[in-house]
Amino acid sequence: xxxxxxxxxxxxxxxxxxxxxxxxxxxxxxxxxxxxxxxxxxxxxxxxxxxxxxxxxxxxxxxxxxxxxxxxxxxxxxxxxxxxxxxxxxxxxxxxxxxxxxxxxxxxxxxxxxxxxxxxxxxxxxxxxxxxxxxxxxxxxxxxxxxxxxxxxxxxxxxxxxxxxxxxxxxxxxxxxxxxxxxxxxxxxxxxxxxxxxxxxxxxxxxxxxxxxxxxxxxxxxxxxxxxxxxxxxxxxxxxxxxxxxxxxxxxxxxxxxxxxxxxxxxxxxxxxxxxxxxxxxxxxxxxxxxxxxx
Numbered sequence: 001x002x003x004x005x006x007x008x009x010x011x012x013x014x015x016x017x018x019x020x021x022x023x024x025x026x027x028x029x030x031x032x033x034x035x036x037x038x039x040x041x042x043x044x045x046x047x048x049x050x051x052x053x054x055x056x057x058x059x060x061x062x063x064x065x066x067x068x069x070x071x072x073x074x075x076x077x078x079x080x081x082x083x084x085x086x087x088x089x090x091x092x093x094x095x096x097x098x099x100x101x102x103x104x105x106x107x108x109x110x111x112x113x114x115x116x117x118x119x120x121x122x123x124x125x126x127x128x129x130x131x132x133x134x135x136x137x138x139x140x141x142x143x144x145x146x147x148x149x150x151x152x153x154x155x156x157x158x159x160x161x162x163x164x165x166x167x168x169x170x171x172x173x174x175x176x177x178x179x180x181x182x183x184x185x186x187x188x189x190x191x192x193x194x195x196x197x198x199x200x201x202x203x204x205x206x207x208x209x210x211x212x213x214x215x216x217x218x219x220x221x222x223x224x225x226x227x228x229x230x231x232x233x234x235x236x237x238x239x240x241x242x243x244x245x246x247x248x249x250x251x252x253x254x255x256x257x258x259x260x261x262x263x264x265x266x267x268x269x270x271x272x273x274x275x276x277x278x279x280x281x282x283x284x285x286x287x288x289x290x291x292x293x294x295x
Contacts (some may be wrong), residue, residue: 003179004102008274009018018141026068027283039066043063043066046059046062046063047059047060047148054085115169115206115257118176119137119141119172119176122137122139122172122175123137123138123141128173129227133175136175137172137175139176140168140171140172141168141172143168144165144169144172147161147164147165147168147205148165148199148202157196157197157198158192158193158194158195158196159187159191159192159193159194159195159196159201159211159226159233159235159279160191160192160193160194160197161198162196162198162199162200162201163185163187163192163224163293164199164203165201165202166205166224167185167203169202169205169206170183170205170222173186173209174185177209177214177219179219180213180218180219180220181209181213181219181220181221181222182219182220182221182222183222183224184221184222184223184224185220185223185224185225186223186224186225186226186227187224187225187226188227191226191227191228191233193291194233194289194290194291194292195232195290195292196233196235197260197261198266200257200260200285201224201235201237203253203254203256203257204237204257204283204285205222205224205237206253207237207251207253207254207283208237208238208239208241208281208283209222209239209243211241211242211245211281212239212240212241212242212243212281213239213241215241215242216241218243220239220241220280221239221240222237222238222239223236223237223238223239224237225238228289231286231288231289232288232289233284233286233287233289234284234285234286235284235285235286236282236283236285237278237282237283237284238281238282238283239280239281239282240278240279241280241281243275243280243281244273244275244281250273254271254273254283255286257271258271260285260289261285264287265287265288267290268287269285269286269287270283270285270286270287271283271284271285271286272286274282
């Protein structure tokens with residue numbers, strides 16, 4: 001019968017001690033971080049309150065104790081709190097970076113799978129009709145996969161690597177489209193080392209073929225060019241195909257490019273779609289120019 005009141009008393013004592021400890025450390029943290037000017041004002045108000053209610057001695061003790069704590073332990077506690085805040089910010093930054101990397105991986109993984117299946121089907125057909133051409137397409141496919149798979153797994157890349165990948169891809173597409181597809185590259189050699197996100201250039205080329213040249217009976221020409229304007233790298237993919245349907249949706253490919261640019265560069269990069277006066281379409285990726293990946 002006596003155990004229950006004793007247990008309740010012990011619980012009350014534990015809660016009181018815990019609450020007192022919380023209040024003390026809150027007061028301690030406040031003393032460590034508060035500016036001296038604000039502390040002076042607090043002391044003045046406490047002293048006036050003590051005189052008004054005949055609590056002068058407790059008020060003086062509060063001022064002396066808080067002064068001692070501030071001087072002796074305030075600096076160390078402030079350093080601890082600052083370090084903890086910095087660690088919390090670093091953890092948040094790490095989580096945000098990992099989230100961005102996961103989003104990037106998801107977006108990069110959404111590459112058109114039909115290209116691989118169509119290429120394998122094309123090789124199967126050519127084996128029966130033109131074995132030499134089948135061997136050439138097979139070699140281009142190996143070159144393409146050798147270039148693309150490591151880039152899809154990594155977050156970095158250079159314009160030179162993307163151009164190399166695009167050449168292999170376009171060689172395969174020329175085997176499919178024959179004379180209906182002509183290709184021209186206008187990319188200066190010195191821009192080859194400039195950082196450029198993986199798979200974006202190929203996505204623009206795929207979009208240009210699918211929506212610009214394939215619907216056109218005679219086909220046409222794709223031009224890949226790059227240049228720098230006022231510290232901004234412009235990478236353009238232009239075609240002389242049927243042009244842009246202004247009423248159609250952009251599609252997954254272009255939407256992914258916009259999302260990836262936003263994740264990587266924020267407002268410093270953009271995707272611009274234009275209709276040249278002579279017809280066709282031109283898609284341009286514009287992002288901050290750096291000479292190498294390590295700048």
